[in-house]
Amino acid sequence: MPSAETTFLEAIRQALQRLLRERSDVVMFGQDIGAFGGAFKVTAGLQKEFGADRVFDTPISESAILGAALGMATMGLRPVVEMQFSDFATTALHQLLNNAGTLHYRTGVAAPLVVRAPCGGGFAGGPFHSEELEAFFCHMPGLKVVYPAFPADARALLLAAALDPNPVVFLENKYLYRHVKEWLPAVWSPTTLGTARVCRPGSDAVVLTYGAMVHEALRAAELVHAEDGGEVMVLDLRSLKPLDTDSILAAVAATNRVLIVHEGWHTGGFGAEIAALVAERAFHLLDAPIWRLTAPDCPVPFAQELEKAYRPNAEKIRDALLELLEH
Amino acid sequence: MPSAETTFLEAIRQALQRLLRERSDVVMFGQDIGAFGGAFKVTAGLQKEFGADRVFDTPISESAILGAALGMATMGLRPVVEMQFSDFATTALHQLLNNAGTLHYRTGVAAPLVVRAPCGGGFAGGPFHSEELEAFFCHMPGLKVVYPAFPADARALLLAAALDPNPVVFLENKYLYRHVKEWLPAVWSPTTLGTARVCRPGSDAVVLTYGAMVHEALRAAELVHAEDGGEVMVLDLRSLKPLDTDSILAAVAATNRVLIVHEGWHTGGFGAEIAALVAERAFHLLDAPIWRLTAPDCPVPFAQELEKAYRPNAEKIRDALLELLEH
C-alpha cells in the first residue's frame, strides 16, 4: 500500500511516536510540547496517545530541562527533549558542554538523551529564532550532532539518536519541516550515526553540506549542469559528529574540487572544520582552493531583502560552483 | 629607570589600573574582584585605590553580570567585568551571543564592554577550570576576541579592548599569569586590535598560534633549529577576531608550510578557521598539507599524566614540525 508523501516534520513525528510505542524508557518534555503539540506541532497528538506522564510541558527553564533530562538519562530513561528554538539553548549550554558532555568520561555513566533543536532561518524569524548553532554543539566533547536533510533520514536518524547511549543534539531545520516531502517506506530501521550520503553523483566538484542547504545544493547542481554540463556531486553529511571522513575524502578524491556550504556564520562555522579536515587529509587531491559559502558574520536579519542576501541559496551556490569549476 | 621584569598578571593589573585612573567611565565588577582582588589576584588593590563603587563584587550570577555590563555600556560607561573562570561564562552565553553581540546591528547603539575570562589548563584544574572557549566566542557576530601571549601585549591590548566601542572578550591564559615575565616600558599605548606579531622569523615553516602555545611554539622552534637547522617562524595572532589575515597570508607566503597550534579542542576549534582561511586564500602557496596540533576532543583531564598527554607542548610541536619539514 503506497502511502502519500510525508513531510520532514511528519517524519520526525513518526520517529517520536515509534519511540514512545516501542520503548517504555522514552519520555519527552519541553515547552508546550504536550497537548499543544509544540511550537511547530512536531509532537502533535503524542500526549493524547501516550499520556501526560510520558509527554509533558515544562516551565520556561532551559537549564532545568537539559539538567533534568541528564538526570533521567542516568537512571535508565531515554529522554527526548525539545528546545522550542535552538536559539534558546544558548541560555544553558553549560548543561550540554560541561554536564552531559563530560559525564561518561568522568564517571563512566552513560547519558542517552536527545535534544531536539529546531534551527535555521529563511522565514523572517529574525536574529533570535533563526540561529544555526551546530558549530557550538560540534565543538563540545562527548556530544553527537545529527543534522538531517530528508524526511527518511530524519526519521531513521532520530531513532538512532534516541537509541544511542550518548547525548545527541538533533538539529531540525525549520525550513525543511513543511517544505520537503518524500515517500517513506512502512518498514524502517535506524540509520547509523556518522554516515554521509551521496545525494547526487558527480566528478567535477563536490558540495559538502547538510540540512536545508542540501536542497539548495541539489538545485544548484542542476543549474550548473544545465548551464555548462558540469557534473557536481552533492554529499549530505547527515551527521556532523561523528563525521563521515571516509566519505568526505572519497568525494574529494572523485572530484578534486570542494565547495562547503552551510547556513551558519562563517567564522568558526562547522564548514571551517570540514575545510581543515580536507586541507590536512586530502591536500594532494585538490585542484583548487577549498571554498566555503556560508552566512556572513552578522546576526540573522529579519527583513526579507536582507535575509535573502544573508542566506546561501541555489543561485549563490551555482555562481560559486561555476567559478570553482573554472579555477 | 629600568624596572624589574613584569609578570603577565601584573601587566594586566597595570592596564586595569590605568583605565581606572584615566577614564572615569570605567567600572569593574565580578565575583570576589573587590577587596579580595579576584581568584587570581589580578584586581588586587584596585578597590582600595578606586573605591567600592568602581570596583565591586557581585553575586554568583554570570548572566546578571554580563547583562548588567551591557546595560551600563549603553549608558556611557565602559564596564570591564571578570568571569572567575571562562568556563562559567557558559552559563550565560546568550548574553554575549544574542544580547551584546547583536545590539549595535539591531539598534545602532554601541556596547563598549570587556569580558575578562581566565582560561586554559596545565595546572590540574580539571574539566571545569581549564576550558579554552575561544572557538565559541569567535563564532559570535559582533564580538571581538583578544588573546595575548606576552605581558606587554596583554597590557596594551587590554587598553585597546576597553577603548573599543564593541564588546570584547579578553582571554587571559592562566598558565601565563605567573610563568611569563618581561621588561615593560614605562610609557605605553594601546595596540590596535587585529594585528598579529612575528615572534620569531623563519622561512621553512610557520606556526600560527596564540596564548600559552606561543611560548611552547617558540621553544619548539628552538628545538627544531638545534636538531636540524630548520628555521621556523612563529606568528602570535594576539587577536582572533578581528584576525590579521594579511600577516597570516604573508607568513604562509614566506614559509609554504603551516602548523596551527592551540590548546582548545580539535573539532571546530579556532584552528579550523585558520586552516580554512589558508586553504581558501593561500592554497597555491602551500608545499604541504595544513596541519593542526590541538587538544584532542575530550574534557580537560585532571591527573597530571593525562593532562600532559592532553595538552600540546614544545615537544609535541617539535615532533610535528620535524615531520612537516620532511613533507
Next chain:
Amino acid sequence: MNPQTDISKEAALALLRVMLLARRIEERLIRLYHQGRIFGGVYCGFGQEAIGTATTAVSSADDLFAPCIRDMTVHLGRGTPPRDIFRQFLGRANGPTRGRDGNIHYGELHRGVFAFISHLGAMLPVVTGGVMARRRLGRPAVGFAYIGDGGTSTGDFHEAVNFAAVFDVPVIFVVENNQFAYSTPNAHQFRCRSLVDRAVGYGIQGVTADGNDVLGLHATVGALVAEIREKPRPVLLVCETMRMRGHGEHDDGSYVPRELLETWAKRCPLLVAREQLIAAGIATAAELDALDAAVQAEVNEAYQQALSDPLPNPATLMEGVYAVG
C-alpha cells in the same frame, strides 16, 4: 479619596489615548498578518494595554524600560510614533531596527527603551545595569522591566532581581501575569500562590495590582516610583491580567477556556477605563468616541505613510555589525 479617579482630565485622556493607539495599531497588524502582508510573527497585547500605559505615564525622561512581548503601550507611552511601529513590523529601512529585527523586537534608547531580545529574562539585568549606570552619572533614573508569568521561570529573572536587590537598584520588575505562557497555564509554570510571593525571597517589596485598571495602576505605580526614586530599591509588581488573543497571530489560542476569556473580556482595560472616566464625570461617552475616531485616523495615516517607507537595501546587509569609533 479615590486614587483611581484623582487624576486630571488631560492625564486621563492621555492614558486612554495610548491604550487606544495600541489597540488600533494591533488590529491593523492582525489584519495585515492574516492577509499575508506581514512576514514573521505578530504578537499582540490585547487586554494588557493598561500596564505599559500606566507605567510609562508615571515615568520621567531619564527612566529606562525593558518592554517584553506585549508591551506596545510602553513604546507608545515613551513617544514612539505609530509610523515607526508600522515600519518595524513591515521591516522598513527607516524603522527602529532598520529591518534588522522584526515585530516586537524594537526599542529606542533615546526614549529610554531597550530593544527586546527573545530570550525571556535576558533584558532584566540589562535594564538593571542601565539604571546603575545612569545613577552613577547623576541621573536619578528608575527602571521598568517587564516579564511574563512564563518568563519568571528563567534563571535570568532570578539573577536579575537578586542582583538589583543586592545593589539597591530602583527597578520595578513588572510581572504581567496573563495566565498563560504560550499554551502553558500558571499551574504548570509555578506552584506559589501568587508570583508576588517571590518578593520576600529577594528581600524586596512585593505589590499586586489589577493589571486591567489603568487608573488604579497609575496611582499605585506613581506612588511606588516616587518612593524608590528617593529611596532606591527594587520592587516586584505583579499585575494580574489576561492574554486575550493567541500567543501570536499564528495561534488560535483554542486551549484557553472560553469562559475565562469571556470573564476577562468584561474587564478589558479600554472598557474599564472608559466606564471609570464616564462614571467619574471626567469625560463623556461622546468625547471618548471622538478620541477613538481621532486615534483610528492617526493609525490609518501612520500605516499609509509607513507603506511608502523604503525597504532595506540588501547591499547594506553587513553595515553596523560592529560599532566604529
Next chain:
Amino acid sequence: MNPQTDISKEAALALLRVMLLARRIEERLIRLYHQGRIFGGVYCGFGQEAIGTATTAVSSADDLFAPCIRDMTVHLGRGTPPRDIFRQFLGRANGPTRGRDGNIHYGELHRGVFAFISHLGAMLPVVTGGVMARRRLGRPAVGFAYIGDGGTSTGDFHEAVNFAAVFDVPVIFVVENNQFAYSTPNAHQFRCRSLVDRAVGYGIQGVTADGNDVLGLHATVGALVAEIREKPRPVLLVCETMRMRGHGEHDDGSYVPRELLETWAKRCPLLVAREQLIAAGIATAAELDALDAAVQAEVNEAYQQALSDPLPNPATLMEGVYAVG
C-alpha cells in the same frame, strides 16, 4: 521528648564516625596540599560535617544525592570508602573518576551520588530529573541537592527549585549557608532576611535548621524525608553554618572576621555532638576518644593504600569520552 537525643547509641556513634572520618581525611588532605603532594585544589568542609552526615543517615538505598563543594560527609555517609576519596584527590586510575576529574568533583552513582560539576547550581536539575526517573521506574526515591549561599544566586538554583515544585518532585534542597561565598559575605549575595524566605516564592515548605547540630538535623530531616517520601514535594532546608577554613587551601580566608570564626569554633559540629552524647549519657568521653583513634587509624591506612594505587596511563586519555553500546 528530646528529639535530638532520641536516637540509639549505634546510630549516634555512626553519625559521629562519619563526621570524624571526614575531618581526619581533610586534615590529611590539607597537609598533603601544603606539602605540594596534591595537585589542583583542596576544598574542605570543616565545620559543615553535620549536614551531609545527618541527611545521608536518614536516606534510603534508592535516594539520590547531588553533593556540592564541602560535602565529603555525603560521600562517606553513602558508603564511599576513605581509600577512594584519597584516590580521587591523588588522581589515581582506580579512583571514582579515574583521574579524569579531581578533588571534590566525584560521585558514585551506584551509591546514589552524582559527581559534582563546578558550575554552581547545575546539578540541582540533574538530581531532580533523577528522582523523577526513579519514581517513574517504581523506586520511591527522595533527592538531596546541596547548594551554598553563593550558589543560590545562580539561575540554575531558581530553575531547578521551581521545576521540582511544579512537578512535585521530592527533593530536599539543602542550602548550606556558611556565611561566605569565596570572599563574598551574605550581605553582598542576597537581601532577604534568610534564604528560607525563598521557599514561599516556589510554593514549597521552607525549614531552617542549625547546620552544626547533627542530632537535631537527624531528627528534623528524618521527619521531612518521611513526609515527602509519602507526599512528594520539594522542601527548602536552610542550614545555618560556618565555613571554618579558607575557600580552598590556597586561601587563608583572612577576610573573615576573627571573632566570627571564634564564635563558630565553639559550635564545631564534632564538638557539639560529642557534648550532646556525653550529656545524654549515650556515650562516654573514653568511648568517643576510642572511636576517634580508630577512625584516625582507618584514615591513615586508607591513605597509605591509596599511595600504592596506580596513576592513570596516558595512553588511556581518550577512553570513555563516548559510551559504547
